[in-house]
Amino acid sequence: MSRDGQPMIALSGVNKWFGTFHVLKDIDLEIHAGQRVVVCGPSGSGKSTLIRCINRLEEHDEGQIVVDGITLDEDMRNVAAIRREVGMVFQQFNLFPHLSVLDNCVLAQRRARGTPKAEARERAMHYLARVRIPEQAAKYPAQLSGGQQQRVAIARSLCMEPKVMLFDEPTSALDPEMIKEVLDVMIDLAQSGMTMICVTHEMGFARKVADKMVFMDHGRIVETAPPDRFFAAPASERTQLFLSQILSH
Amino acid sequence: MSPEAPARPPPPRRNSISFSWLDGLLLALVLGAFGYFVWRTQTVLHYKWDWSTVWPWIIRIDPRTGGWVPNAILLGLATTLRLAVWGIMLAAVIGAVMGWARTSQRLLPRLISTSYVMLIRNIPPIVFVFVFVFFITSQILPSLGIADHVTRLSPEVQWWLSVLFGPTNRIENFIVGLICLSVFTGAYVTEIVRAGIESVPRAQIEAGNSLGLTPFQVLRDIVFPQALRNVLPPLSNQFIQMIKDSSLVSLVSVQELTFVAQDIQISTQRVFEVLLFVGLIYFLICWSLSALFGKLERDAIRVRG
Numbered sequence: 001m002s003r004d005g006q007p008m009i010a011l012s013g014v015n016k017w018f019g020t021f022h023v024l025k026d027i028d029l030e031i032h033a034g035q036r037v038v039v040c041g042p043s044g045s046g047k048s049t050l051i052r053c054i055n056r057l058e059e060h061d062e063g064q065i066v067v068d069g070i071t072l073d074e075d076m077r078n079v080a081a082i083r084r085e086v087g088m089v090f091q092q093f094n095l096f097p098h099l100s101v102l103d104n105c106v107l108a109q110r111r112a113r114g115t116p117k118a119e120a121r122e123r124a125m126h127y128l129a130r131v132r133i134p135e136q137a138a139k140y141p142a143q144l145s146g147g148q149q150q151r152v153a154i155a156r157s158l159c160m161e162p163k164v165m166l167f168d169e170p171t172s173a174l175d176p177e178m179i180k181e182v183l184d185v186m187i188d189l190a191q192s193g194m195t196m197i198c199v200t201h202e203m204g205f206a207r208k209v210a211d212k213m214v215f216m217d218h219g220r221i222v223e224t225a226p227p228d229r230f231f232a233a234p235a236s237e238r239t240q241l242f243l244s245q246i247l248s249h
Numbered sequence: 250m251s252p253e254a255p256a257r258p259p260p261p262r263r264n265s266i267s268f269s270w271l272d273g274l275l276l277a278l279v280l281g282a283f284g285y286f287v288w289r290t291q292t293v294l295h296y297k298w299d300w301s302t303v304w305p306w307i308i309r310i311d312p313r314t315g316g317w318v319p320n321a322i323l324l325g326l327a328t329t330l331r332l333a334v335w336g337i338m339l340a341a342v343i344g345a346v347m348g349w350a351r352t353s354q355r356l357l358p359r360l361i362s363t364s365y366v367m368l369i370r371n372i373p374p375i376v377f378v379f380v381f382v383f384f385i386t387s388q389i390l391p392s393l394g395i396a397d398h399v400t401r402l403s404p405e406v407q408w409w410l411s412v413l414f415g416p417t418n419r420i421e422n423f424i425v426g427l428i429c430l431s432v433f434t435g436a437y438v439t440e441i442v443r444a445g446i447e448s449v450p451r452a453q454i455e456a457g458n459s460l461g462l463t464p465f466q467v468l469r470d471i472v473f474p475q476a477l478r479n480v481l482p483p484l485s486n487q488f489i490q491m492i493k494d495s496s497l498v499s500l501v502s503v504q505e506l507t508f509v510a511q512d513i514q515i516s517t518q519r520v521f522e523v524l525l526f527v528g529l530i531y532f533l534i535c536w537s538l539s540a541l542f543g544k545l546e547r548d549a550i551r552v553r554g
Contacts, residue, residue, distance in 0.1 A: 055458075055459055056458075057455050057458065057459060080461060080463070083458065083459060083460070083461040084461040086459075087459070087460075088456075088459040090452065090455070090456065092452060094452045094453060094455065094456035095456075096453065096456070096457075096471055096475075097475065098474045098475050098478065107460075107462075107470060108457075108460035108461060108462055111462055111463075111466045111470065112460060112461035112462055112463075112466070113461075156460070157459075157460070160460060160461065
């Protein structure tokens, strides 16, 4: 997938401000092909902004972001090339309400990749089957439950056959009984070898699939560790406090 | 099926139609006002109704061939319908482009579209029509020589042109009226389109971007279809308004319904009959259009589930 041990995603010295608010501070992070990284931290710590910088939904002000050998800069062709390689799943699903489930999955294949119609539909049905809702293909997003919508959103991204998937709190907007169906799909994806970066508070999921845990606070990466060490013996006090709070019940 | 008790039927509905003393009072007031109007026109105005003079203006017998041919009212109606159909299309295109420009990140498109809207929205339509026709189009259009071009076309093409744009000898005049009406209505459509674009959540654009769609594809495939659904009611309102405003171009001798109505009033002296009849025609056109938009709205809701 990536060239000669080069990381799939490399961030170095990344800084970003929202107005005068310093939201990302000196971020260095490397993610290799096939790695599953879980980013956690208190709200407002910059985790969403971090992954939104990777596909340029947010612009970083300083530092370098390289995805699969392509440097993110002002050049819109590079941005477009990276967006084709990087899929994203949002907290609020963001399905297109005016299109059927199938067309949600077909649209970008046709437009951004120029895939022929029949092939695009076939691929859409393949990935809808993979997220276990092929029977909903003709429905519209508003007719589906939250968990089903999020699974469609995952299928929609997979249809572009991305090398990396970004998940921005994919289960935070879901009712408790729907969280599992989405996590099951994500676990499935992780086991298939997809490179994934997940911003999530689902620590059970993190323990199960993550290769690397990243803990952020106040715009900084406080700690990076493999999950067993991260949960058993976090190095930083801030991480200990955070974990004790979210794992206490 | 579950082995549980059979589904319980819903309780009977209460009758939703009720008629109270207030409804009775309102009905009495409406009927009273109508009766008063009829009484005034019958007794005080001493107006003798004579509808028979109106009918020959709709359709007449051609003395040369002895066959029926459409007369002024039908010809005027045809012009009004042409203005309506082309005007809606043109105003929609202007509104879509300018509405996009209003929401653009770039300064120049925003500047141009904002000036356009401000200029037109803040002057009365009649003033706009005169200024537009006498100062702008009458300077530019003759130099294009459209009328000359048309006469040189083959009869077949000329026939098609007359179906689409009305009598070929008055085609320049029609185009002036049409552009005037479209530019005028386009300003209002621009504001509706802007509101529609702004009603689509930013997250929709982000989702499109993250899938690798270009800004234009995001606009065309994601933003516009959703914006259009959100603005169907004000849009239908504006297009109905435009059909009624099409009577304004009678001021610059476009021979549409209002223009011929004034002509007929002068030559027959049947003011009320002609006005009421023409009013009824406008009502039917606008009412059909609002019914069409009503159906579009219901379809849009049904599709969204």
